[in-house]
Amino acid sequence: MRLLIIEDNQDLAANLCEYLEERGHILDAAADGLTGLHLAVTQPYDVIVLDLVLPGLDGLSLCRKLRAEAGLETPVLMLTARDAIEDRVIGLDAGADDYLVKPFSLRELEARLRALVRRAEGRGQRQRLEVADLVFDIASLRVTRAGREIELPPIPMRILEVLMRRSPRVVSRADLEAHIWGDSPPDSDALRTHLHVLRGLIDPAGSRPLLHTLRGRGYRLGAEDAQQP
Numbered sequence: 436m437r438l439l440i441i442e443d444n445q446d447l448a449a450n451l452c453e454y455l456e457e458r459g460h461i462l463d464a465a466a467d468g469l470t471g472l473h474l475a476v477t478q479p480y481d482v483i484v485l486d487l488v489l490p491g492l493d494g495l496s497l498c499r500k501l502r503a504e505a506g507l508e509t510p511v512l513m514l515t516a517r518d519a520i521e522d523r524v525i526g527l528d529a530g531a532d533d534y535l536v537k538p539f540s541l542r543e544l545e546a547r548l549r550a551l552v553r554r555a556e557g558r559g560q561r562q563r564l565e566v567a568d569l570v571f572d573i574a575s576l577r578v579t580r581a582g583r584e585i586e587l588p589p590i591p592m593r594i595l596e597v598l599m600r601r602s603p604r605v606v607s608r609a610d611l612e613a614h615i616w617g618d619s620p621p622d623s624d625a626l627r628t629h630l631h632v633l634r635g636l637i638d639p640a641g642s643r644p645l646l647h648t649l650r651g652r653g654y655r656l657g658a659e660d661a662q663q664p
Contacts, residue, residue, distance in 0.1 A: 436481040436552055436610055440464045441471030441497070442514065443489050447537075451484065454541045459609025461652070468492025476505045479604060481552045484544075487515035487526065495529045502530035510551035512544070549613065564599040567658040569637060569645055571599055580637055590615060591633035594626075595656075598646070603657035605649055630654065 438455060442448040443466045452462050463478065465471035468489040475483055475497075483501075487494040494513060501507040513531040515522060523534045532554075533547055564571040568581045576592065578585045587595065597614045598606055612620040620626075634646045647655050 436548060436607070437461045437479065437604060438463070438548065439471065439474055439478070439480045439483045441468065441475075441483065441489065441494070442486040443467060444486070450541070451544070455545065458545060459607035459653070461605065461607065466490075468494065468497045472497050472500060475501055475509065476507060480509050481555075482510045482512060482548050484512050484514060484548070485531070487513055487517065487522075495525065498526070498529040498531055508555070510555050512547055512551060514539075564596070566599050566602045566656050567643070567645060569599070569656075571595060578637075580639075580642070585636050587636060588629075588632065590629045591636070594629055594633055595637070598654060598656040601655075603655060605653045605655045607653035611654065 438460055440448055440451050440455075440462060442451065442464070445466070448464055448466065452464055455462055463474055463480075465474055469491040471483075471485070471489070472492060485494045485498060489497070492500075494515075498511055498513070501509070501511070510532045511530065512533045512535060513526045514535055514537060515526065516537045526534050532551055535544060535547060562573045564573065570579045571577075573596070578587055578592070578595065593615055594611060597611060608626060612626055615626070615629075630646070630648075634644075638644045638646055643658065645656055645658065647657065649655060
């Protein structure tokens with residue numbers, strides 16, 4: 436996942452970034468509302484972690500601007516020290532998708548973030564995915580490149596769907612494994628094997644490569660091997 440953390444508590448922000456980066460996620464961070472708003476509307480994120488109390492622009496106002504003014508549908512998980520039901524209702528009414536009260540478990544935070552991303556992807560499920568001349572018809576499970584049909588095994592096909600839905604963004608190894616195997620990825624280097632199979636089928640000799648490995652970051656599907664966020 437690519438995450439934006441908007442949190443003015445430096446210790447908490449550092450803990451969040453350290454934990455989530457170790458889990459393979461890509462993060463940007465902002466310590467005030469105005470900087471957070473700028474990043475949120477100019478950069479693509481899978482989910483935003485937003486503190487309620489911020490300098491410059493508070494979390495409620497920021498969330499309302501994202502929804503009403505920017506028209507941004509990126510999922511928002513709001514953090515707060517307030518546990519009153521009325522505070523939760525206000526946050527959700529402002530456009531937040533979920534609410535977590537401090538102090539919280541980092542494992543629970545990550546689980547909630549994954550759930551928000553899955554929910555958002557479910558709302559926007561497309562039945563026909565296209566990247567360059569590669570086409571994936573979800574309904575028929577038919578994959579073609581330049582009109583030539585490609586027979587994919589089940590797991591490489593699931594990997595391809597994730598990469599095509601996220602294209603041209605980078606998908607981390609941990610994120611791919613979570614999509615394919617949930618919380619129980621295999622001990623062996625199964626992902627690399629399946630990616631090797633996928634690459635051999637969708638990127639035949641003589642074709643422009645679409646599947647790119649970005650060392651230390653993950654994988655992306657796109658016509659150019661650009662350093663996408």
